[in-house]
Amino acid sequence: MSTLDLAGRALAAESARYEAMGWMRGTSGNLSVTLSRDPLRLAVTASGLDKGALTATDVVEVDADGQAVPGQAKAPSAEAGLHARIAGVAGAGAVVHVHAMAPVLAAEFWPDGVELRDMEMLKGFGRRAHDDLVTVPVVPNSQDMRVLGDAFEAGFRADTPALIVARHGIYVWGDDLAHARQRLECLEWLLRFRTRLYRAFEGSPQ
Numbered sequence: 001m002s003t004l005d006l007a008g009r010a011l012a013a014e015s016a017r018y019e020a021m022g023w024m025r026g027t028s029g030n031l032s033v034t035l036s037r038d039p040l041r042l043a044v045t046a047s048g049l050d051k052g053a054l055t056a057t058d059v060v061e062v063d064a065d066g067q068a069v070p071g072q073a074k075a076p077s078a079e080a081g082l083h084a085r086i087a088g089v090a091g092a093g094a095v096v097h098v099h100a101m102a103p104v105l106a107a108e109f110w111p112d113g114v115e116l117r118d119m120e121m122l123k124g125f126g127r128r129a130h131d132d133l134v135t136v137p138v139v140p141n142s143q144d145m146r147v148l149g150d151a152f153e154a155g156f157r158a159d160t161p162a163l164i165v166a167r168h169g170i171y172v173w174g175d176d177l178a179h180a181r182q183r184l185e186c187l188e189w190l191l192r193f194r195t196r197l198y199r200a201f202e203g204s205p206q
Protein backbone atom coordinates (compact mmCIF):
# COMPACT_ATOMS: atom_id res chain seq x y z
CA MET A 1 0.00 0.00 0.00
CA SER A 2 1.39 3.43 -1.00
CA THR A 3 2.00 6.32 1.39
CA LEU A 4 -0.97 8.14 -0.15
CA ASP A 5 -3.22 5.09 0.35
CA LEU A 6 -2.15 4.86 3.99
CA ALA A 7 -2.84 8.57 4.45
CA GLY A 8 -6.23 8.14 2.76
CA ARG A 9 -7.15 5.37 5.15
CA ALA A 10 -6.21 7.50 8.17
CA LEU A 11 -8.04 10.57 6.82
CA ALA A 12 -11.21 8.54 6.16
CA ALA A 13 -11.20 7.07 9.68
CA GLU A 14 -10.60 10.46 11.25
CA SER A 15 -13.29 12.13 9.14
CA ALA A 16 -15.84 9.51 10.20
CA ARG A 17 -15.01 10.27 13.80
CA TYR A 18 -15.58 14.01 13.36
CA GLU A 19 -18.78 13.43 11.41
CA ALA A 20 -20.09 11.28 14.26
CA MET A 21 -19.37 14.18 16.61
CA GLY A 22 -21.53 16.46 14.44
CA TRP A 23 -18.59 18.62 13.40
CA MET A 24 -18.64 17.60 9.71
CA ARG A 25 -22.30 17.94 8.84
CA GLY A 26 -23.32 17.51 5.23
CA THR A 27 -20.13 17.66 3.20
CA SER A 28 -18.44 20.18 5.48
CA GLY A 29 -14.88 20.00 6.77
CA ASN A 30 -11.62 18.66 5.41
CA LEU A 31 -8.42 17.09 6.74
CA SER A 32 -4.84 16.80 5.60
CA VAL A 33 -1.54 15.20 6.53
CA THR A 34 1.89 16.31 5.39
CA LEU A 35 3.58 13.77 3.12
CA SER A 36 6.85 15.65 2.51
CA ARG A 37 8.39 19.03 3.31
CA ASP A 38 10.79 19.65 0.46
CA PRO A 39 8.92 19.87 -1.77
CA LEU A 40 5.83 20.40 0.35
CA ARG A 41 3.23 17.76 -0.42
CA LEU A 42 0.00 17.05 1.44
CA ALA A 43 -2.60 14.31 1.34
CA VAL A 44 -5.96 16.07 1.61
CA THR A 45 -9.53 14.84 1.59
CA ALA A 46 -11.34 15.01 -1.75
CA SER A 47 -13.89 17.79 -2.24
CA GLY A 48 -17.64 17.70 -1.88
CA LEU A 49 -18.03 14.24 -0.36
CA ASP A 50 -19.92 13.02 2.70
CA LYS A 51 -17.07 13.16 5.21
CA GLY A 52 -18.68 10.40 7.27
CA ALA A 53 -18.43 7.93 4.41
CA LEU A 54 -14.97 8.50 2.91
CA THR A 55 -12.89 5.56 1.75
CA ALA A 56 -9.10 5.31 1.50
CA THR A 57 -9.27 6.42 -2.15
CA ASP A 58 -11.04 9.73 -1.34
CA VAL A 59 -7.69 11.46 -0.95
CA VAL A 60 -5.70 13.77 -3.22
CA GLU A 61 -2.01 14.68 -3.19
CA VAL A 62 -1.50 18.44 -3.45
CA ASP A 63 1.43 20.85 -3.67
CA ALA A 64 2.33 23.97 -1.67
CA ASP A 65 -0.46 25.91 -3.41
CA GLY A 66 -3.07 23.26 -2.71
CA GLN A 67 -3.11 22.20 -6.36
CA ALA A 68 -3.43 18.51 -7.18
CA VAL A 69 -0.20 16.97 -8.40
CA PRO A 70 -0.54 15.37 -11.87
CA GLY A 71 -2.28 12.03 -12.11
CA GLN A 72 -4.93 12.52 -9.39
CA ALA A 73 -8.39 11.10 -10.06
CA LYS A 74 -10.36 13.37 -7.73
CA ALA A 75 -10.57 17.07 -6.96
CA PRO A 76 -8.87 18.16 -3.75
CA SER A 77 -10.73 20.01 -1.01
CA ALA A 78 -11.61 23.55 -2.03
CA GLU A 79 -9.65 24.60 1.06
CA ALA A 80 -6.49 22.63 0.26
CA GLY A 81 -4.60 25.89 -0.34
CA LEU A 82 -5.11 26.98 3.26
CA HIS A 83 -4.09 23.55 4.55
CA ALA A 84 -0.87 23.80 2.56
CA ARG A 85 -0.20 27.33 3.82
CA ILE A 86 -0.70 26.26 7.44
CA ALA A 87 1.45 23.16 6.99
CA GLY A 88 4.20 25.27 5.45
CA VAL A 89 4.15 28.15 7.93
CA ALA A 90 3.42 26.22 11.13
CA GLY A 91 5.35 23.06 10.22
CA ALA A 92 2.25 21.00 10.98
CA GLY A 93 2.11 17.28 10.33
CA ALA A 94 -1.70 17.37 10.16
CA VAL A 95 -4.33 20.08 9.72
CA VAL A 96 -7.99 19.54 10.57
CA HIS A 97 -10.89 21.79 9.60
CA VAL A 98 -14.40 21.31 10.99
CA HIS A 99 -17.64 23.26 11.04
CA ALA A 100 -18.31 23.01 14.78
CA MET A 101 -20.76 25.62 16.09
CA ALA A 102 -18.87 27.06 19.10
CA PRO A 103 -15.89 28.54 17.17
CA VAL A 104 -18.19 30.28 14.68
CA LEU A 105 -20.37 31.63 17.47
CA ALA A 106 -17.30 32.83 19.36
CA ALA A 107 -16.11 34.70 16.24
CA GLU A 108 -19.43 36.56 16.17
CA PHE A 109 -18.90 37.74 19.75
CA TRP A 110 -15.16 38.42 19.44
CA PRO A 111 -14.28 39.11 15.78
CA ASP A 112 -10.82 40.44 16.71
CA GLY A 113 -9.81 37.21 18.45
CA VAL A 114 -11.17 34.97 21.19
CA GLU A 115 -9.39 35.32 24.53
CA LEU A 116 -9.11 32.29 26.80
CA ARG A 117 -7.46 32.26 30.18
CA ASP A 118 -7.15 30.37 33.44
CA MET A 119 -8.70 27.12 32.29
CA GLU A 120 -7.25 23.67 32.89
CA MET A 121 -8.27 22.56 29.39
CA LEU A 122 -5.78 25.04 27.91
CA LYS A 123 -3.12 22.43 28.66
CA GLY A 124 -4.78 20.17 26.12
CA PHE A 125 -4.33 22.93 23.58
CA GLY A 126 -0.58 22.83 24.03
CA ARG A 127 -0.07 25.63 26.52
CA ARG A 128 2.31 25.12 29.42
CA ALA A 129 0.40 26.74 32.27
CA HIS A 130 -3.30 26.86 32.98
CA ASP A 131 -3.20 30.61 33.60
CA ASP A 132 -1.83 31.53 30.17
CA LEU A 133 -3.76 34.09 28.16
CA VAL A 134 -4.48 32.57 24.79
CA THR A 135 -5.93 34.59 21.92
CA VAL A 136 -7.33 32.44 19.16
CA PRO A 137 -7.10 34.46 15.93
CA VAL A 138 -10.22 35.16 13.89
CA VAL A 139 -10.11 36.06 10.19
CA PRO A 140 -12.96 36.97 7.85
CA ASN A 141 -14.17 34.29 5.51
CA SER A 142 -13.10 34.29 1.87
CA GLN A 143 -13.45 31.96 -1.09
CA ASP A 144 -9.86 32.82 -2.04
CA MET A 145 -7.41 30.59 -0.18
CA ARG A 146 -4.57 33.07 -0.80
CA VAL A 147 -6.56 35.76 1.01
CA LEU A 148 -7.24 33.38 3.90
CA GLY A 149 -3.62 32.24 3.89
CA ASP A 150 -2.30 35.81 4.04
CA ALA A 151 -4.69 36.63 6.92
CA PHE A 152 -3.61 33.47 8.75
CA GLU A 153 0.09 34.23 8.31
CA ALA A 154 -0.33 37.85 9.45
CA GLY A 155 -1.68 36.69 12.83
CA PHE A 156 0.32 33.47 13.19
CA ARG A 157 1.89 32.66 16.54
CA ALA A 158 3.77 29.42 16.91
CA ASP A 159 2.21 28.75 20.33
CA THR A 160 -1.39 29.02 19.12
CA PRO A 161 -2.18 26.18 16.73
CA ALA A 162 -5.65 27.29 15.64
CA LEU A 163 -7.45 29.69 13.34
CA ILE A 164 -11.15 30.57 13.36
CA VAL A 165 -12.64 31.61 10.04
CA ALA A 166 -15.67 33.77 10.79
CA ARG A 167 -19.06 32.47 9.66
CA HIS A 168 -17.29 29.33 8.50
CA GLY A 169 -15.36 27.03 10.83
CA ILE A 170 -12.09 26.33 12.61
CA TYR A 171 -8.65 25.02 11.66
CA VAL A 172 -6.42 23.28 14.20
CA TRP A 173 -3.09 21.63 13.57
CA GLY A 174 -0.57 19.36 15.25
CA ASP A 175 2.20 16.84 14.73
CA ASP A 176 -0.24 14.22 13.43
CA LEU A 177 -3.99 13.63 13.16
CA ALA A 178 -4.37 12.40 16.74
CA HIS A 179 -2.44 15.39 18.11
CA ALA A 180 -4.55 17.83 16.08
CA ARG A 181 -7.76 16.12 17.24
CA GLN A 182 -6.77 16.30 20.90
CA ARG A 183 -6.08 20.00 20.52
CA LEU A 184 -9.33 20.58 18.65
CA GLU A 185 -11.41 18.68 21.21
CA CYS A 186 -9.97 20.73 24.07
CA LEU A 187 -10.29 24.02 22.20
CA GLU A 188 -13.87 23.32 21.14
CA TRP A 189 -14.74 22.63 24.79
CA LEU A 190 -13.13 25.94 25.81
CA LEU A 191 -14.99 27.87 23.12
CA ARG A 192 -18.28 26.23 24.07
CA PHE A 193 -17.69 27.14 27.70
CA ARG A 194 -16.75 30.73 26.82
CA THR A 195 -19.76 31.34 24.56
CA ARG A 196 -22.23 29.72 26.96
CA LEU A 197 -20.92 31.75 29.87
CA TYR A 198 -21.10 34.93 27.83
CA ARG A 199 -24.68 34.23 26.81
CA ALA A 200 -25.64 33.27 30.37
CA PHE A 201 -24.57 36.72 31.50
CA GLU A 202 -26.44 38.30 28.57
CA GLY A 203 -23.36 39.58 26.81
CA SER A 204 -21.51 41.05 29.78
CA PRO A 205 -17.74 40.58 29.48
CA GLN A 206 -16.75 37.25 31.07
Ligand SMILES: CSCCC(=O)C(=O)COP(=O)(O)O
Nearest residue numbers: 027028029030047048077078
Ligand atom coordinates in the same frame (compact mmCIF):
# COMPACT_ATOMS: atom_id res chain seq x y z
C1 LIG B 1 -21.20 22.71 3.16
S1 LIG B 1 -19.47 22.65 3.13
C2 LIG B 1 -18.90 24.07 2.22
C3 LIG B 1 -17.43 23.98 1.86
C4 LIG B 1 -16.58 23.91 3.11
O1 LIG B 1 -16.52 24.89 3.83
C5 LIG B 1 -15.93 22.71 3.51
O2 LIG B 1 -15.35 22.65 4.60
C6 LIG B 1 -15.90 21.49 2.65
O3 LIG B 1 -15.24 21.74 1.44
P1 LIG B 1 -14.54 20.52 0.64
O4 LIG B 1 -14.19 21.12 -0.70
O5 LIG B 1 -13.33 20.11 1.43
O6 LIG B 1 -15.52 19.40 0.56
Ligand SMILES: [Zn+2]
Nearest residue numbers: 028029097169
Ligand atom coordinates in the same frame (compact mmCIF):
# COMPACT_ATOMS: atom_id res chain seq x y z
ZN1 LIG C 1 -15.09 24.64 5.51
